[in-house]
Amino acid sequence: MKFIAFLLAALVAGPAAAADADLQRQCGECHAFEKPADATLDRLWTRKGPDLWYAGAKFNRAWLVKWLQKPTAIRAGGVMWFKHAKPGEPRDTIDPAGIAPHPSVDAAAADKLADALMTLTGGGIVDAAAFKPEGANLSMGKLAFGKLRGCTACHQEKPGTGGVSAPELYDAGERLQPGYVLAYTKNPQAFDPHIWMPRLELTDVDLQRITAYVASLKAGE
Ligand code: HEC
Numbered sequence: 001m002k003f004i005a006f007l008l009a010a011l012v013a014g015p016a017a018a019a020d021a022d023l024q025r026q027c028g029e030c031h032a033f034e035k036p037a038d039a040t041l042d043r044l045w046t047r048k049g050p051d052l053w054y055a056g057a058k059f060n061r062a063w064l065v066k067w068l069q070k071p072t073a074i075r076a077g078g079v080m081w082f083k084h085a086k087p088g089e090p091r092d093t094i095d096p097a098g099i100a101p102h103p104s105v106d107a108a109a110a111d112k113l114a115d116a117l118m119t120l121t122g123g124g125i126v127d128a129a130a131f132k133p134e135g136a137n138l139s140m141g142k143l144a145f146g147k148l149r150g151c152t153a154c155h156q157e158k159p160g161t162g163g164v165s166a167p168e169l170y171d172a173g174e175r176l177q178p179g180y181v182l183a184y185t186k187n188p189q190a191f192d193p194h195i196w197m198p199r200l201e202l203t204d205v206d207l208q209r210i211t212a213y214v215a216s217l218k219a220g221e
């Protein structure tokens with residue numbers, strides 16, 4: 001009965017609402033599609049997957065469609081890397097056995113789910129116009145990312161090199177919108193008040209360079 005009521009509601013509301021319902025049903029166990037009213041440390045600690053309430057301001061749609069059909073690991077250490085660190089070894093020796101592969105869907109479903117995800121804009125959390133590509137210096141950005149600002153302690157700019165406690169960024173140019181890269185780098189706690197990425201006091205010039213560099217990274221380069 002419940003299911004029929006649900007189907008009817010989806011039909012009446014049209015295809016967009018049907019896609020949202022799919023998202024909630026297949027994916028809602030592990031992902032938040034609405035900004036958590038109560039973003040506690042405990043919630044961050046126990047969540048099964050990364051938040052997607054700002055997915056539309058974060059991802060490139062083409063990447064989503066591809067990845068949902070053939071997911072690859074983004075966080076080498078899982079959502080909470082220390083839960084997969086081998087006992088007795090340094091924290092970032094990861095045992096991948098405990099990290100389940102991501103569920104995959106077919107092309108038609110990926111297309112619909114990507115549409116639904118792209119509507120989740122996070123209430124304006126990302127200012128897409130804040131990144132100004134003209135003139136940002138890529139090699140200065142690379143230097144800032146690696147040596148000067150220590151981003152590689154947690155992130156990988158090349159597969160297999162760098163930290164495992166945060167998402168890889170070596171395909172960030174394909175995966176992420178530059179405005180999101182800038183917004184996250186500027187203030188990670190705006191996305192989750194308890195996230196362990198430090199908020200650095202970066203100048204706008206630094207932010208622009210780092211964003212330009214991260215947004216230039218493509219898999220296989
Ligand atoms: C059993 C839990 C689980 C289910 C069910 C699940 N996911 Fe995920 N999802 C994860 C985990 C864990 C990650 C992080 C993977 C990584 O970083 O390597 C993830 C990552 C993602 C990402 C990338 C997010 C990011 O910030 O990097 C997207 C997009 C995504 N999932 C969409 C979906 C969709 C759409 C569905 C439903 C078809 C779904 N997921 C079902 C656990 C789940």
Ligand code: HEC
Nearest residue numbers: 050149150151153154165166167181184185196197198210
């Ligand atoms: C102490 C570890 C740490 C350091 C150092 C760090 N980050 Fe992060 N970063 C994180 C964590 C943790 C996340 C979010 C984790 C998640 O979504 O699962 C994150 C997320 C990001 C994201 C969003 C990626 C995505 O897929 O959603 C970007 C962009 C980013 N960091 C850039 C940087 C830059 C640039 C620097 C250097 C100025 C940096 N980070 C330094 C831990 C770190």
